[in-house]
Amino acid sequence: MSVPSPADEHVRALMPDPDPEFAAAIVWARGDDLVLGHGGVTVLLDGPRRLTRLSALWRRAVEASELAPDDRARAWVSSTFADDSREPAVLRVPATWMRVSRDVQGRPQTESTRQAVTEAALAQAVAEDPRARLLRSAAPPLPDAQEHAWDDGQYARAVERILDLLDEDAATGLRKVVISRTETLATTARALWRAVDALRSEYPQTWVFAVGGLLGATPEMLATLRDGRVGSVVLAGSMGRGATPEADAAARERLATHERLADEHRWAARSVCDALADVVDLDEAHPEPSVLTLPNVHHLATSVTGRLTGGEGTVLDVVARMHPTAAVGGTPTDAAVEVIGRVEPVDRGRYAGPVGWLDQDGDGEIALALRCAQQVRAAEPDPDLSAVMRLHAGGGIVAGAVAEEEVAEIGAKFSPMRRALGLG
Numbered sequence: 166m167s168v169p170s171p172a173d174e175h176v177r178a179l180m181p182d183p184d185p186e187f188a189a190a191i192v193w194a195r196g197d198d199l200v201l202g203h204g205g206v207t208v209l210l211d212g213p214r215r216l217t218r219l220s221a222l223w224r225r226a227v228e229a230s231e232l233a234p235d236d237r238a239r240a241w242v243s244s245t246f247a248d249d250s251r252e253p254a255v256l257r258v259p260a261t262w263m264r265v266s267r268d269v270q271g272r273p274q275t276e277s278t279r280q281a282v283t284e285a286a287l288a289q290a291v292a293e294d295p296r297a298r299l300l301r302s303a304a305p306p307l308p309d310a311q312e313h314a315w316d317d318g319q320y321a322r323a324v325e326r327i328l329d330l331l332d333e334d335a336a337t338g339l340r341k342v343v344i345s346r347t348e349t350l351a352t353t354a355r356a357l358w359r360a361v362d363a364l365r366s367e368y369p370q371t372w373v374f375a376v377g378g379l380l381g382a383t384p385e386m387l388a389t390l391r392d393g394r395v396g397s398v399v400l401a402g403s404m405g406r407g408a409t410p411e412a413d414a415a416a417r418e419r420l421a422t423h424e425r426l427a428d429e430h431r432w433a434a435r436s437v438c439d440a441l442a443d444v445v446d447l448d449e450a451h452p453e454p455s456v457l458t459l460p461n462v463h464h465l466a467t468s469v470t471g472r473l474t475g476g477e478g479t480v481l482d483v484v485a486r487m488h489p490t491a492a493v494g495g496t497p498t499d500a501a502v503e504v505i506g507r508v509e510p511v512d513r514g515r516y517a518g519p520v521g522w523l524d525q526d527g528d529g530e531i532a533l534a535l536r537c538a539q540q541v542r543a544a545e546p547d548p549d550l551s552a553v554m555r556l557h558a559g560g561g562i563v564a565g566a567v568a569e570e571e572v573a574e575i576g577a578k579f580s581p582m583r584r585a586l587g588l589g
């Protein structure tokens with residue numbers, strides 16, 4: 166059974182504008198469940214504490230909109246990884262959003278919702294943050310392409326450099342650094358919509374997202390908040406899939422029993438539990454990891470759940486305590502983030518930042534923007550290949566890591582997006 170798709174005629178017929186510019190689109194999908202946002206406005210915001218500032222801004226806008234009991238409000242967020250990124254965080258407030266799912270007989274059903282947060286209320290909320298800007302447009306400007314992608318050899322040398330730093334810094338406690346790589350590819354605008362469909366059908370366990378031209382399929386849910394319940398899934402420690410059933414079973418077994426990867430995973434899970442401890446009453450402090458198997462890679466996974474204690478924070482306030490987790494930064498966080506800034510040649514932009522949605526109560530789902538590609542503005546655009554995408558993928562480096570294995574892991578993480586874009 167194929168999943169309902171933005172390319173399906175009945176879905177397109179329901180969209181007010183069947184061919185929106187891709188950067189204007191909002192997609193949030195998992196398996197058969199698809200939400201598409203349309204139109205509306207965009208808030209851009211940068212600088213430190215941007216997640217709590219975005220949260221406060223959204224709450225001010227909801228309050229100023231004076232919602233009636235049946236009104237619904239929802240915004241999508243895609244934040245930058247680093248405080249000093251040259252690219253801004255994006256808050257997309259669509260005019261309408263549509264949910265497409267299947268009924269029990271498998272027939273597509275759609276439900277459309279109008280945004281209750283008004284533009285005037287948003288303008289008022291934005292005016293209170295000197296580093297926020299309201300764009301009366303659904304599509305934020307695309308970042309410029311940056312020409313510093315590494316090839317496999319350069320990436321392997323960067324891994325060696327991190328390994329030296331981990332050695333040297335044994336005294337300072339640097340234990341893990343997540344470094345990432347980019348690759349810039351030209352494709353067509355239509356291919357981006359087809360990529361949404363391909364990612365949804367091939368990776369039904371992941372959250373497929375498109376916000377402000379950032380498109381991806383992430384397996385990692387950073388935080389969900391619903392009626393006071395918080396959930397988070399920590400992924401760290403990975404192994405590529407084997408080419409035959411026997412090799413794959415061996416890869417899975419190797420991951421499940423790998424001491425170095427188990428340590429890497431434990432630090433990541435602990436960093437999430439520690440970050441949440443002040444505001445969440447955790448159900449179980451340190452559960453054992455399981456193995457999550459995706460079509461391209463196996464991951465060690467730990468699920469963390471609990472109840473938000475006191476306060477009236479939004480899901481973004483919860484995420485603000487966690488970001489950057491050890492799955493995208495390293496251990497300890499500040500030292501690892503400093504090394505990333507020094508070693509990586511390309512600004513991460515919104516890769517490895519939180520991406521997801523929140524509603525008028527502050528409930529929502531915020532994932533980590535992994536295995537993704539950012540649409541960028543080419544210096545000399547090719548008229549036949551109208552969309553240029555900057556692919557991102559990274560991996561955690563701890564002492565004992567092997568450079569060739571890290572190169573292979575990045576290849577495995579790039580492959581879903583390359584294939585979805587028809588370039589695999």
Ligand SMILES: C=C(O[C@H]1C=CC=C(C(=O)O)[C@@H]1O)C(=O)O
Pocket residue numbers: 343345385400401402403464491492493535536557558559560561562578
């Ligand atoms: C940073 C990425 O993956 C993280 C998430 C899961 C497993 C990871 C790992 O095993 O290294 C990474 O920490 C990425 O895919 O770009």
